[in-house]
Structures are given as C-alpha cells and as structure tokens.
Amino acid sequence: MTTKIDARGLSCPQPVLMTLDEIKAGKAIEIEVLVDTETAKENVSRAAASQGWEVTNVAEEGDGYKITIRKG
Amino acid sequence: MRDDLAIIQTLDFFTPIVDDPYTFGQVAVANSLSDVYAMGGVPLTAMNIICFPINTMKIDILREILLGGLDKMREAGVLLVGGHSVEDNELKYGLSVTGTVHPDRVLLNRGARAGDALVLTKPLGTGIINTALKGNLASDDLVEKSIQCMAQLNKKAADLMTKFSTVHACTDVTGFGLLGHAAEMIEGSDVGMVIRSSSVPVFHEIQEFVEMGIIPGGLNRNRKFRIKMVDVGPNCQPWLVDVFFDPQTSGGLLISLPAEDAQVLVNKMHDEGLHDAAVIGEVVTEPKGKIIVS
Incomplete structure (x- = not known):
C-alpha cells in the first residue's frame, strides 16, 4: 500500500523522522512524502536510501516537492 | 589609535541552540568573543545584547542566560560594561566586544601561503x-x-x-x-x-x-x-x-x-x-x- 506523509512547514529533522517512522512501522511498500524545502527533499531521499529504499520519483508540487520512495 | 595599538569592535548574537539557559549564555559568549581571538586580538570589554519574550517566558531564564554569559566573560578576563535588551517573540543573546591588537599583527582570513x-x-x-x-x-x-x-x-x-x-x-x-x-x-x-x-x-x-x-x-x-x-x-x-x-x-x-x-x-x-x-x-x-x- 501507498502511505502519504505531509511534512510541509516542518523543519529538519522532522520530515526525516516521520519518514523513518513510517518505514520502520513496516506496513507501507511505497510512501509519498510532501516537503517544502530543498534540504528536506535531500534529507528524506537520503534517509530512504539509508534504509535500503529506492527513490522512484521526485516531482515539484505546489511550492514544494513530492518524493516517492519504494521498498527495495 | 596609535602606531602600536588598534581597536577591534565586533557584534554577534543568535537564537538558542541548547535548552539550558545558563549553557546557552556560555556558548553565546564563547562564540561572540571568538571573532576577536581569530583576529589575533585581546578582548577587553563587552556589552550584552538580549532579545527576550518577557510576557511568555520566566524572568529566571533571562537571569540564567546572563549569568552563564557573565561567568564565561570572567573566565576570558573580559569586563562587562553594559548592554541593551528589547522585547522580542524569539529569544536571542550575544555580545558586542571591544578588543585591542597591534596594527601589524592583525590576522585576517586571507593571506595563506604555499608551504x-x-x-x-x-x-x-x-x-x-x-x-x-x-x-x-x-x-x-x-x-x-x-x-x-x-x-x-x-x-x-x-x-x-x-x-x-x-x-x-x-x-x-x-x-x-x-x-x-x-x-x-x-x-x-x-x-x-x-x-x-x-x-x-x-x-x-x-x-x-x-x-x-x-x-x-x-x-x-x-x-x-x-x-x-x-x-x-x-x-x-x-x-x-x-x-x-x-x-x-x-x-x-x-x-x-x-x-x-x-x-x-x-x-x-x-x-x-x-x-x-x-x-x-x-x-x-x-x-x-x-x-x-x-
């Protein structure tokens, strides 16, 4: 299933922690994370990679980004 | 001021990076004095600059910050001669520092040489x-x-x-x-x-x-x-x-x-x-x- 995380308006490290929590919960195989800073985009992508997940898409959405990550 | 004496004047202040107010005072002062040390100078006097949310934060916190700062200034042999405070939604603290240096011995962040x-x-x-x-x-x-x-x-x-x-x-x-x-x-x-x-x-x-x-x-x-x-x-x-x-x-x-x-x-x-x-x-x-x- 795909889970959505809205981390817009949150400063680091919150977007990363929310993503890691969702990964570690073990239910999702795909997660969409909404962020609104360049830093959060890079950090969330890195957090996913550190857990063996793959960043399958990064799209601009509104004033921020939608990052799609998938369990490897 | 003279052929053998120049003044260094600096200003630096920032928002808290640690929870404990006394510790924040210590770090803010160490940080503010650092500019003078990096120029090869000796800091002599300093003035506090503090922005404080007096309506939402306990005055004890202000006291602890200033005490932490003062203790760090004492450690550095720097004399606190005054300061200024304003009300602000976000807490900030730092110093304006006055120091001295020999004009021929001012160190800059440029001038590195091969070797x-x-x-x-x-x-x-x-x-x-x-x-x-x-x-x-x-x-x-x-x-x-x-x-x-x-x-x-x-x-x-x-x-x-x-x-x-x-x-x-x-x-x-x-x-x-x-x-x-x-x-x-x-x-x-x-x-x-x-x-x-x-x-x-x-x-x-x-x-x-x-x-x-x-x-x-x-x-x-x-x-x-x-x-x-x-x-x-x-x-x-x-x-x-x-x-x-x-x-x-x-x-x-x-x-x-x-x-x-x-x-x-x-x-x-x-x-x-x-x-x-x-x-x-x-x-x-x-x-x-x-x-x-x-």
Whole structure:
C-alpha cells in the first residue's frame, strides 16, 4: 500500500523522522512524502536510501516537492 | 589609535541552540568573543545584547542566560560594561566586544601561503548534533561533549597562536563550515589547499546521523555554494564531506602558518589541554583556488 506523509512547514529533522517512522512501522511498500524545502527533499531521499529504499520519483508540487520512495 | 595599538569592535548574537539557559549564555559568549581571538586580538570589554519574550517566558531564564554569559566573560578576563535588551517573540543573546591588537599583527582570513600547514583546534559536527538533538536522537554523552566544545573559549588557542609571528591567516570556523571558511581563505588568491580527511578532528558518533539524513539546512546550502571549489578524492569517506560543510556554533580556529611551526603549535596546544587540535592539511601552489580533500 501507498502511505502519504505531509511534512510541509516542518523543519529538519522532522520530515526525516516521520519518514523513518513510517518505514520502520513496516506496513507501507511505497510512501509519498510532501516537503517544502530543498534540504528536506535531500534529507528524506537520503534517509530512504539509508534504509535500503529506492527513490522512484521526485516531482515539484505546489511550492514544494513530492518524493516517492519504494521498498527495495 | 596609535602606531602600536588598534581597536577591534565586533557584534554577534543568535537564537538558542541548547535548552539550558545558563549553557546557552556560555556558548553565546564563547562564540561572540571568538571573532576577536581569530583576529589575533585581546578582548577587553563587552556589552550584552538580549532579545527576550518577557510576557511568555520566566524572568529566571533571562537571569540564567546572563549569568552563564557573565561567568564565561570572567573566565576570558573580559569586563562587562553594559548592554541593551528589547522585547522580542524569539529569544536571542550575544555580545558586542571591544578588543585591542597591534596594527601589524592583525590576522585576517586571507593571506595563506604555499608551504603553510593548516591547524584546526576543535572537532567538527556541532551543527549535525544540534539537529539530532531536536529529534531526540543524540545521546546525553554526545550532547554533553558537543556543549563542552561550543562553550570552550578560543582564548587558549589564540594565546598560543599569537606567540608565533609567522602566522599568515586565521579564521574561526562557524556558519560556513570548515570548507566554507577554508574556501574564503584562498578564494581569488594564487594558492590552493589539500585537506587530509582522516586528520580532521570530528565527532565520529555522528556518522549514522549524516547517513540517515539528519542534516541541518545550512549544511546543504554551504555545500551547494562551495562544492565547485572542492575536489573530493577517492580515499575520503563520503559522510565526512558533509561534516566538513557542517555549520558550526562557536567552532575552533583554522590557522595557516609555516609547516615547521604548525606541528610545534599543535604540540603546545596538546600540552595545554586542547587535545583535539591537529594539522589537517597544507597550502599548495597548485591547483590555485581549489581545495583537494584527500
């Protein structure tokens, strides 16, 4: 299933922690994370990679980004 | 003022990076005084500048911040002569510092020469630790070490450095990170640098945070701004490159002086209890305007 995380308006490290929590919960195989800073985009992508997940898409959405990550 | 006496005037203040108000006062003052030390000067007097949300925060917190600051000024032998406070929604504290220096002995962040070695006096990683702390990820032990590092005055390092008349350049490592400040030192000049990644003092516990993406926004901005000047060699561990761009609070001094003096200086620093001080690299003639991280 795909889970959505809205981390817009949150400063680091919150977007990363929310993503890691969702990964570690073990239910999702795909997660969409909404962020609104360049830093959060890079950090969330890195957090996913550190857990063996793959960043399958990064799209601009509104004033921020939608990052799609998938369990490897 | 005279042929043998110049005045240094600085101002620096910022928002809290630690929870404890007394500790925040200590770190803010160590950070404010650092500018004078980095110029080879001696700070004499200071004035507090504080922005405080008096309607929503207890006055005790204000008192603790100022006490922490005052104790740090006493340690530095600096006299507090006044200050100014304003009401503000966000807490901020720092100092305006007055110091003196011999006009011929002012150290700038430029002037490094080929044949110099580079000395760094404090470990890197406080920005990453502050970010991990916000997410409750950092251990008490690591936070304590980081606080000790940030609250440590650069006075002793500066006292030892200024005994060498051969120092060509000095800066304190703060918001731009090691590579940002190193880049300033050689930008537009006819020298380059080699930094040996394995020689740079860092808090090694932060590797897992860096690899997990627990990284302050300033780090990414620093890297983006300066990465064009940096060549990373195959022997440098990737996570260290991020640490070298980590914005530091009250970081150490980065000193450029002839290689033969650099090791003597570092040995003296170790004797005086500055155990993290290390020779981290060299200033070279080629490639000009570039930093090689080996």
